[in-house]
Amino acid sequence: MGDVILSKITKKFGKFVAVKEINLNVDDGEFVTLVGPSGCGKTTTLRMIAGLEDITFGELKIGGKISNYVPPKDRGISMVFQSYALFPHMTVAENIAFGLKIKKIVRDAILKKISWVLDLLDLTGLDDRRPRELSGGQRQRVALGRALVLDPEVLLLDEPLSNLDAKLRLKMRTELKRIHRKIGCTIIYVTHDQVEAMTLSDRIAVMNEGFLMQVGPPLEVYDNPQNKFVAGFLGSPPMNFIPVDLVKDNNKFYLDAKDFKILIPDLKADKVKKDAKIDEELIFGIRPEDIIRIEKAKDVHEGNKIETIIDVIEPMGSELILSLATGKHIVKATVDPDIHLKVGQKMTVVVDTNKIHLFKLDNEEAIF
Amino acid sequence: MLKTHKTMKRDPYKWVWLLGMIIMIIIIILPIYMMFKYSISDRSSVVTGGAVIPLWPYHPTIEQFEGLLEETGFINAFFTSLGVAFLTVCISLALGAPAAFSLARYKIPGKAMILILLISIRLFPDVISVIPVVETFIKLKLVNTIIGASLAHTLLSLPYVIYIAMGVFETIPKDLEEQAQILGASKLYAFIKIIVPIALPGLAAAAIYVFLLSWNEFIFSYFLLLFGELTTIPVFLRKILSWTPQHNLLAAISVMLSIPVIIFTFFVQKYMQAGMTAGAVK
Numbered sequence: 001m002g003d004v005i006l007s008k009i010t011k012k013f014g015k016f017v018a019v020k021e022i023n024l025n026v027d028d029g030e031f032v033t034l035v036g037p038s039g040c041g042k043t044t045t046l047r048m049i050a051g052l053e054d055i056t057f058g059e060l061k062i063g064g065k066i067s068n069y070v071p072p073k074d075r076g077i078s079m080v081f082q083s084y085a086l087f088p089h090m091t092v093a094e095n096i097a098f099g100l101k102i103k104k105i106v107r108d109a110i111l112k113k114i115s116w117v118l119d120l121l122d123l124t125g126l127d128d129r130r131p132r133e134l135s136g137g138q139r140q141r142v143a144l145g146r147a148l149v150l151d152p153e154v155l156l157l158d159e160p161l162s163n164l165d166a167k168l169r170l171k172m173r174t175e176l177k178r179i180h181r182k183i184g185c186t187i188i189y190v191t192h193d194q195v196e197a198m199t200l201s202d203r204i205a206v207m208n209e210g211f212l213m214q215v216g217p218p219l220e221v222y223d224n225p226q227n228k229f230v231a232g233f234l235g236s237p238p239m240n241f242i243p244v245d246l247v248k249d250n251n252k253f254y255l256d257a258k259d260f261k262i263l264i265p266d267l268k269a270d271k272v273k274k275d276a277k278i279d280e281e282l283i284f285g286i287r288p289e290d291i292i293r294i295e296k297a298k299d300v301h302e303g304n305k306i307e308t309i310i311d312v313i314e315p316m317g318s319e320l321i322l323s324l325a326t327g328k329h330i331v332k333a334t335v336d337p338d339i340h341l342k343v344g345q346k347m348t349v350v351v352d353t354n355k356i357h358l359f360k361l362d363n364e365e366a367i368f
Numbered sequence: 369m370l371k372t373h374k375t376m377k378r379d380p381y382k383w384v385w386l387l388g389m390i391i392m393i394i395i396i397i398l399p400i401y402m403m404f405k406y407s408i409s410d411r412s413s414v415v416t417g418g419a420v421i422p423l424w425p426y427h428p429t430i431e432q433f434e435g436l437l438e439e440t441g442f443i444n445a446f447f448t449s450l451g452v453a454f455l456t457v458c459i460s461l462a463l464g465a466p467a468a469f470s471l472a473r474y475k476i477p478g479k480a481m482i483l484i485l486l487i488s489i490r491l492f493p494d495v496i497s498v499i500p501v502v503e504t505f506i507k508l509k510l511v512n513t514i515i516g517a518s519l520a521h522t523l524l525s526l527p528y529v530i531y532i533a534m535g536v537f538e539t540i541p542k543d544l545e546e547q548a549q550i551l552g553a554s555k556l557y558a559f560i561k562i563i564v565p566i567a568l569p570g571l572a573a574a575a576i577y578v579f580l581l582s583w584n585e586f587i588f589s590y591f592l593l594l595f596g597e598l599t600t601i602p603v604f605l606r607k608i609l610s611w612t613p614q615h616n617l618l619a620a621i622s623v624m625l626s627i628p629v630i631i632f633t634f635f636v637q638k639y640m641q642a643g644m645t646a647g648a649v650k
Contacts, residue, residue: 052546073552085547089565099551150551 001063002076002153002186003028004049009058011044018044020210021058026188028153031180033189035197036207036233042190043158045207049188050079050156063153073102078152082159084143086131092118092142093127099150117145120179137168144179154186161196173199194234198222206230223355228283228364231357237288237321239357240331244284246276254303255284255358259327263303265353268368272358275367282367285357288321291333297350304351306331310343324349403626406619407432414616432620442621445604448514452589452600453582455518456525460578463522464529465571469563471530472537486527494524494587502591512596520588525578532577536570537563580629601625 004026011019019041026032034042047053049060051072060067062075078099087095093114100110118124121141131139140160147155160176161169177200180187191197197204198218205215206229214226225231231239244255244262253264253272262284264272276282294300308324308331315337322333324347333349341347358367379385405425406414413425436442471479489497501520502511510516540563548558564571586602593599599607605621 050550052549072550077550079547079550081543081547083541083543085541085543087544087548087562087566098548098553102552102557146551 001028003061003063004154004186004188005059005061006045006049007059007061009045009048009060010056011041011048011053012056018210019048022207022212024205024212024215026154026186029184029186031187031189031200031202033191033197033201033204034207035191035194035204036213038192039209040207041210042192042207046079046156046158046188046190049154050077051075076153077156078147078150078154079156080143080147080158080160082162084131084139084163086139086142086146088131091128091130092123092134095131095142096146096149098146103150113149117149120148120182121145121175136164137172140164140172141175148179148183152185154188155183157187157189159191160189162191162193169196176200195236198234206233208233224366225357226366228285228359228366231285231359231366235287237332237334239285239287240291241359242284242286242329242331243361244282246272246278246280246282248278252303255282255356257284257326257329259329260306261303262351262356263301263353264356264358267354268356268358271368276358276360281361283359283361283364285359286331286351287355288332288334290352290355291324291331291335292350292352293335294348294350296336300350304353306349306351308347308349310341310345310347313341313343322347400626403619403622406615407623409616409619411614411616414614432616433624435617436620436624441599442601442604442624445599445601446624448598449583449600449602451514452517452521453579455514456521456582457575457578459518459522460525460529461571461575464526464574465533465567468530468533469537469559472534473542483531486530489523490527497523498587498591501588505592511592512598514598517589517592517598517600518582520592521578521582521585524585524588525581528577528581529574532574533567533571536567536574540566576632580632583625583629 004024006022006024009019009022009024010017022045024032034045036042044053048055049062051067051070055068062070062077067075087098090098096114096117097110100113105113114127115124118127121144123138123141123145126134126138126142131142134142140163144160157176161172164172173196189197189200201218203216204218204221206213206221208229214221214230221230222234225234228241232241242257244257247254247256247261253269255262255264291306294305306324306326308326310322311325311330312323314321314323316334318337319334320337320341322335322341324331324333356368359365360367401423405423408428408430409425410427410429410431413427470476471482476482501523505511505516505520508516510519544562544566545555545558548562549555553561584602585600586606589600589603590606593603601621602625605618605625608618608621
């Protein structure tokens with residue numbers, strides 16, 4: 001069984017704490033991505049699971065067995081490095097056979113495995129090439145193949161796509177998903193790219209400064225971030241954050257940003273009542289795609305309208321990213337392409353109040 | 369590079385530069401040429417210096433070489449030199465490569481100090497270190513032995529081996545070892561199957577460097593082998609000098625001493641450079 005359980009895993013390098021009491025359960029066959037900015041401890045966590053790094057505190061279980069002190073080769077894992085780490089003096093076939101030879105598997109079985117994996121990864125005919133004679137994408141697949149032939153219960157991938165060019169990365173992303181479906185092993189994937197994390201995983205685990213911030217299915221984490229960091233990390237362009245005051249008027253709650261006021265819908269008002277005080281300073285968050293041009297909005301009232309002036313237009317092809325000045329603040333909005341929009345033009349937008357987020361100022365925890 | 373090249377072309381003094389360069393080359397080549405000329409000189413040419421133009425012996429002859437190849441003293445010295453050099457290469461690499469690997473891979477307290485201490489013996493003139501070494505070797509009964517001479521040469525070559533090999537190992541990414549480990553290899557297996565093959569050209573450069581160092585070495589060999597049966601070629605040359613032989617014999621020995629060096633250097637220059645730059649680029 002390829003389930004992995006991390007209980008209060010901590011890693012210290014001298015006095016520096018790289019990973020802080022992480023709890024994470026990865027089910028058998030699941031695709032879980034550790035995502036976060038560089039230096040957040042995600043690679044260190046992966047290396048601890050692989051056994052390349054000692055675990056300072058905590059317990060690691062792989063397949064139900066406590067594995068803190070099990071050497072890497074006996075953990076039932078396999079790993080693909082960011083650099084691919086192909087052995088330059090060996091051919092593709094020799095690279096792939098390396099682990100099998102150590103396991104003293106008979107020659108015929110090794111050859112069978114090699115041709116199976118070459119076929120799976122679309123590398124047929126490249127057996128005799130050396131790594132330097134391969135393209136980046138081919139190298140990446142050889143590295144993946146070398147890991148896969150060992151039939152790992154858990155496959156660890158450390159930023160496997162980050163050295164590929166943008167087009168190839170998209171292709172390999174799809175490939176990885178297909179391979180995972182075919183092989184069915186547990187995959188723990190590390191990346192700093194939130195798009196990769198969102199598109200590939202069954203669940204994502206967002207990390208920052210050694211802490212595990214939130215774990216969940218990608219869309220759930222995207223829609224309901226538990227804190228400001230997760231909210232800002234996922235999504236491109238990132239969520240807009242605007243400092244606001246909570247005010248009460250006529251038994252309704254408003255977020256006052258000085259330039260505009262947002263009415264909190266009744267559904268969310270309960271949480272505000274419970275977690276925040278009147279006149280408390282809070283952070284209001286809204287995703288660019290939840291800011292809509294007034295012409296397209298269904299539900300317009302005084303409490304969700306913002307008067308803005310277009311400051312910058314960034315055409316993305318399928319959409320436009322607008323930087324809108326509201327007076328004191330700049331908010332970004334993604335809208336459908338429209339050639340009539342000009343910089344300096346006035347524009348009224350509407351906020352989808354069902355999708356607004358609110359964070360505490362002090363600990364940045366989400367109220368909703 | 370390109371820029372200097374262009375300015376050279378426009379430089380009105382380029383003939384002066386060229387002339388200077390030719391003079392420099394002549395200065396470097398001349399002693400080698402003289403050695404070669406004397407080695408094939410006949411008796412009368414030795415005395416008079418041969419024809420001034422074109423600076424060539426009256427009757428070129430290879431009799432000195434023929435004589436040398438029949439001379440057991442020289443043959444013995446040649447093989448002693450060869451033996452000492454090969455043994456030195458083996459010991460230096462066996463000690464130096466693992467040392468370099470651990471210095472390159474692991475965090476060792478006082479690493480900078482170790483590296484300075486390693487090279488320190490070469491910071492003094494050899495004559496200074498030769499006395500304590502010979503003194504010690506006498507007590508250890510290592511004088512007049514091939515192994516003694518090899519150990520002394522190892523003393524000189526080891527710092528270089530470690531420095532070159534360290535540079536080589538540092539260029540090999542740590543990922544490769546870790547990957548091997550994950551694929552099931554032990555540390556030793558990974559070292560032998562992955563690290564050594566990749567490091568081989570660099571290590572070959574170090575080996576050749578050591579070979580040449582030992583082959584040419586004089587001071588230590590001289591003091592260690594002075595009173596025994598064994599001599600290396602440089603020491604043999606010195607011994608012959610004491611009975612004032614003819615120039616052409618000395619020159620022939622010198623040529624025999626130089627030939628392996630020239631052949632070796634010619635063939636492995638590429639590797640030498642590779643090894644050196646591998647050491648330089650971190």
